[in-house]
Amino acid sequence: MTETLLDRHDAVLFDLDGTVYHGTRPIPGAAEAIAHVRERGGNVRFVTNNAAKSPEAVAEHLVRVGVAAQPAEVSTSAQAAAALLRERLPAGAVVLVVGTASLEAEVRSVGLRPTRQYDPEISAVVQGHSPDTCWSDLAEACLAVRAGAWWVACNLDTTLPAERGQLPGNGSMVAALRAATDCEPVVAGKPEAPLLRTAARSSGATSALVVGDRLDTDIAGAVAAGYRSLVVLTGVATAQRLLAAEPGERPDYLAADLTVLTREVSVAELEIGPQPGWRVTVEGAVATVENTAADGDRLGLLRHLCHVAWSSPVSSVRAADPLAEKALASWDLG
Known part of the structure; x- marks a missing residue:
């Protein structure tokens, strides 16, 4: 009997832009793949580094691009x-919000x-993206961090x-505050582990699968959190980037797009490793x-090449x- 990804994993944590959609354009097959995960009894979470939008707003955007979603299925870096x-x-502790x-x-x-102005009672500063952030916001945060507030x-x-x-x-805004304080923040979002672990816990997963298109955030976050990952080639990942991937950003599985979740494709076929039909030798x-x-x-060849390049120096x-x-x-x- 063929073991598929959905047999092995009880929850799928989906990246959004580049994986499920491109801005306002749905990626073909994504909605059907997500629906299939639910039909098979798997839990779904939509995981985004975007801290500017609420889960309700993210779910509304997903629905607009044709993907069924509930706010409870959305995990943001703000959460x-x-x-x-x-x-x-x-x-009751006071937190300065940027x-x-x-x-x-x-x-x-x-x-x-939450507060927006510096006060000696402030215990922490939390910083997320907003198009309205200005110098005065960073100034208040600077005072708090320099006074010893914990920075997230x-x-x-x-x-x-x-x-x-x-x-x-x-x-970019964090870099400005870092320069002004000589301090480093704790990071909640990808590629650090907290966001993905929060998403997995909320789904009740015992074996979560992370799916994304970026090695330096989605896949690196999965590695940091200790979850297996699938990289899809609908976003920024390229063959050259995959071959050059550092140990902390290497996926377990590789597929062209999310439609692989709807087919009876074996885990062994998707795993990075030697593939039938190709022989790869390394000299120098x-x-x-x-x-x-x-x-x-051709996808099998890329999986095979990744296996070789990650175990031998290939230029x-x-x-x-x-x-x-x-x-x-x-x-x-070539």
């Missing part, structure tokens, strides 16, 4: 930051008292995608690819035959 504050601070009203509401929901950043994303291009993200730092079966799968890849050359060219390799 993860609030959970960290609750674990460390006594009830971010949106949604972040402020999360702080209040865990029994803490929702995420360190230096940029965020917009229709006009990449714009400054929360990490050069990997040579040879096709050994006419139906050799270049070359083909030994026309079929291998064609497959490598499809990944912009």
